[in-house]
Amino acid sequence: DLFCPRPRPAGGPFRLFFVGNRTRRKGADLLDPLMERLGEGFELWYSGGQRRDEVPIRSPRAVALGPLPLSELVRAYNACHALIFPSRLEGFGLAVAEAMACALPVVAGRCSSLPELVVEGRGGFLCPLDDLESFAAAVRRLAGDPALCREMGGFNRARAEDRFSFPVMAGQYRALYERLGVSTGGDHGRGPGAGCSRR
Numbered sequence: 001d002l003f004c005p006r007p008r009p010a011g012g013p014f015r016l017f018f019v020g021n022r023t024r025r026k027g028a029d030l031l032d033p034l035m036e037r038l039g040e041g042f043e044l045w046y047s048g049g050q051r052r053d054e055v056p057i058r059s060p061r062a063v064a065l066g067p068l069p070l071s072e073l074v075r076a077y078n079a080c081h082a083l084i085f086p087s088r089l090e091g092f093g094l095a096v097a098e099a100m101a102c103a104l105p106v107v108a109g110r111c112s113s114l115p116e117l118v119v120e121g122r123g124g125f126l127c128p129l130d131d132l133e134s135f136a137a138a139v140r141r142l143a144g145d146p147a148l149c150r151e152m153g154g155f156n157r158a159r160a161e162d163r164f165s166f167p168v169m170a171g172q173y174r175a176l177y178e179r180l181g182v183s184t185g186g187d188h189g190r191g192p193g194a195g196c197s198r199r
Contacts (some may be wrong), residue, residue: 002070002071002074002138002154003074003077003098003101003102003160004074004078004101004157005078005102005103005153006074006075006078006084006102006158006187007080008022008078008079008081009079010136012043012080012095013041013042013043014042014043014081014082014108014135014142015042015043015044015046015080015081015082015174016042016043016044016045016080016082016083016085016105016139016141017020017045017046017047017053017076017077017080017082017084017099018031018044018045018046018047018083018085018086019046019047019083019085019095020028020047020048020085021048021051021054021100022046022049022051022054022056022057023051023053023054023055023097024054024088024154025053025087025088025089025159026087026088027085027086027087027109028055028057028123029048029055029087029129029132030060030086030132030135031044031046031055031057031059031084031086032057032058032059033034033132034084034132034135034136034139035058035059035061035062037132037133037136038136038140039089040129040136041118041143042061042074042139042143043061043062043063044057044059044061044062045062045063045065045076045079046063046064046065046081047062047065047066047067047068047076048066048067049066049067049169054079057130059160070135073098074102074127075178077098077099077102077104078102078160079134080104081104081105081142081143082104082105082106082107082124082138082139082149083096083099083104083105083106083107083108083124084097084107084108084135084140084188085099085106085107085108085109085113085114086108086109086112086127086130086135087108087109087111087114087195088109088129088130089111089112090111090112090113090114091112091113091197092113092117093108093112093113093114093117096108096114096117096163097117099156099162099185100117100118100123100156100157100159100160101160101161101164102157102163103153103156103157104153105124105126105142105149105152105153105156106118106123106125107126107127107135107139108124108125108126108127109126109128109129110126110127110128110129111129111187114126115196117164118157119155119160119186122152122153122155123152123155123156123159125141125142125154138190
């Protein structure tokens with residue numbers, strides 16, 4: 001309900017959004033050379049800034065947003081045209097799921113959990129790790145085809161609602177616990193379900 005699509009900006013540069021700590025694990029060191037390859041007509045917004053060891057972003061077409069509260073984060077997703085996520089290692093990819101819920105297409109690395117979120121060719125593009133040309137080609141394809149962006153964004157919104165909403169995930173956990181014989185009802189410390197009751 002919070003992360004939901006709003007009207008996208010019309011005109012101006014094609015705006016990419018990067019969310020997360022600017023570390024090598026997140027692929028932040030690829031952002032400056034990517035922007036250099038893309039050239040004019042592209043802009044990068046990035047949020048984060050939580051760690052001291054973060055990679056500096058020096059591209060003249062990059063805009064630092066700093067850490068954002070949730071409401072501003074949602075506005076930023078909706079002010080951009082696509083999420084860029086060149087991460088080298090992800091346990092889940094929360095930023096990807098948030099962007100999908102906001103109906104953004106995603107350009108991400110083909111690694112870890114990201115193929116579980118992004119459906120190649122339908123919700124975005126999965127690129128080989130560290131392959132800047134592949135990332136640049138995927139971004140250019142989106143920038144050159146607004147209808148494809150809308151189609152992929154709509155697919156991602158539906159997929160986020162179907163797979164990654166809290167009610168869906170909570171129901172899946174409950175079904176799993178029940179298959180394992182663990183109570184999910186109100187035991188409140190009694191019996192084998194202690195510590196697993198809903199609150």
